[in-house]
Amino acid sequence: MSRRFIAAIAAVILAVLAAVLVINYVNAADERAMAGMSPESVLVATESIPEGTPVAELGEVVTTEEVPASAVVPESISSLDQVAGELTTTALYPGEQLVVGRFASPEELADPTEVDAPEGFHEITVQLPTTRVIGGHLTPGDTVGFFVSPEEPQETQLMLQKVLVTRVQGGVTQAMDEDGEETTTAAAETLMVTLAVEASDAKLVAHAAEFHGVWLSLEPEDGPVEDTGPIQVEDVLE
Numbered sequence: 001m002s003r004r005f006i007a008a009i010a011a012v013i014l015a016v017l018a019a020v021l022v023i024n025y026v027n028a029a030d031e032r033a034m035a036g037m038s039p040e041s042v043l044v045a046t047e048s049i050p051e052g053t054p055v056a057e058l059g060e061v062v063t064t065e066e067v068p069a070s071a072v073v074p075e076s077i078s079s080l081d082q083v084a085g086e087l088t089t090t091a092l093y094p095g096e097q098l099v100v101g102r103f104a105s106p107e108e109l110a111d112p113t114e115v116d117a118p119e120g121f122h123e124i125t126v127q128l129p130t131t132r133v134i135g136g137h138l139t140p141g142d143t144v145g146f147f148v149s150p151e152e153p154q155e156t157q158l159m160l161q162k163v164l165v166t167r168v169q170g171g172v173t174q175a176m177d178e179d180g181e182e183t184t185t186a187a188a189e190t191l192m193v194t195l196a197v198e199a200s201d202a203k204l205v206a207h208a209a210e211f212h213g214v215w216l217s218l219e220p221e222d223g224p225v226e227d228t229g230p231i232q233v234e235d236v237l238e
Contacts, residue, residue, distance in 0.1 A: 039066045041065070044062065045061060050088070055088075064078070088102055089102055127193075128214060133171070133216050140168055143163060165195060169193075170191040
């Protein structure tokens with residue numbers, strides 16, 4: 001084997017060793033630099049995540065990354081356990097850090113102006129003057145008595161009891177002003193009240209609202225159920 005060939009082999013070996021040493025040095029420098037920046041673990045989205053996605057479904061679309069402390073977004077999270085049971089409140093995009101403020105519980109996201117009707121129930125809306133709806137002091141979740149007064153015969157009957165109110169539009173509202181004081185807004189002249197009833201009762205409500213006078217009374221859900229019968233003109237004049 002010639003000296004020239006041996007020299008060439010040695011040069012190749014030295015070049016490979018030099019490359020390995022340079023790579024190791026650069027990697028070590030990167031690690032030292034990262035260590036000097038106090039790296040932290042954060043969760044990052046790997047795919048687009050729609051608004052309203054449950055945390056339980058995020059396992060395959062997020063990953064943990066080490067980033068310098070200076071690049072960590074305030075309130076970022078490092079584990080989905082920090083927001084367990086919650087939902088995303090806005091869309092998330094690939095590369096975006098997950099933060100506590102982008103999540104909320106289902107209860108927090110629920111619309112405070114309405115409640116869900118029982119399964120299988122109909123929801124039907126009646127429009128009534130404020131004076132026939134407890135002066136407008138009615139809120140979703142209340143239960144009411146449903147009174148009907150036909151023109152003929154002139155009588156009034158409590159037709160339904162403990163009817164769930166699922167939505168109210170135009171009622172008395174209360175809010176906090178800029179000074180933190182509670183303010184009250186008066187009810188409108190008429191209210192739109194949505195009731196949750198069974199199918200047979202939905203027909204009754206629709207007919208009464210179309211052809212007769214209707215009144216609602218505020219009735220506690222745990223109040224007694226009474227069948228008092230109709231009251232007629234002669235009963236009032238006695």
